[in-house]
Amino acid sequence: MLKKINCIINGEPKEIEVDVRESLLDMLRNRLHLTGTKQGCGVGECGACAVLIDGNTIDSCIYMAVWADGKNITTIEGISKPDGSLSDIQQNYVDKGAVQCGFCTPGFVISTTALLNKNDDPSRDEIRRGLSGNLCRCTGYQKILDAVETTVEQRRNSKK
Numbered sequence: 535m536l537k538k539i540n541c542i543i544n545g546e547p548k549e550i551e552v553d554v555r556e557s558l559l560d561m562l563r564n565r566l567h568l569t570g571t572k573q574g575c576g577v578g579e580c581g582a583c584a585v586l587i588d589g590n591t592i593d594s595c596i597y598m599a600v601w602a603d604g605k606n607i608t609t610i611e612g613i614s615k616p617d618g619s620l621s622d623i624q625q626n627y628v629d630k631g632a633v634q635c636g637f638c639t640p641g642f643v644i645s646t647t648a649l650l651n652k653n654d655d656p657s658r659d660e661i662r663r664g665l666s667g668n669l670c671r672c673t674g675y676q677k678i679l680d681a682v683e684t685t686v687e688q689r690r691n692s693k694k
């Protein structure tokens with residue numbers, strides 16, 4: 535059965551017809567071609583499919599597309615600056631070597647964005663906890679933590 539939903543995706547209002555059994559992840563990737571959001575485990579364990587819904591990190595593989603009706607959704611495609619350049623978080627992931635195969639990276643960047651929106655001065659342990667829903671098989675995590683800490687430092691210094 536198909537159902538029409540209305541939501542905001544990366545700042546743009548959208549009306550989309552979805553299957554009532556379809557996940558938000560499938561809607562984003564297959565109907566809207568927003569393929570930056572990745573499918574890893576498909577069961578809510580790895581965070582590769584993370585998106586922001588009304589500012590909170592949600593695993594889109596276990597969130598039904600119909601639940602997105604009326605919601606404000608940001609995918610990794612909506613994280614870069616308006617001119618298309620990388621956000622400070624994305625740039626620090628690159629600069630600190632926190633990206634290897636890159637499959638987990640969109641989800642990590644989404645979770646980091648949500649974390650720093652809620653807490654602009656997290657400790658290393660708070661960063662660990664904030665990113666605990668995201669798995670990476672390549673980086674060993676230290677460089678990811680370094681990238682987030684560097685972003686926090688840069689934002690703190692820019693306020694002085």
Ligand code: FES
Nearest residue numbers: 574575576581595
């Ligand atoms: S693909 Fe959604 S949590 Fe792993």
Ligand code: FES
Nearest residue numbers: 634638670671672
């Ligand atoms: S960079 Fe490969 S899974 Fe994280």
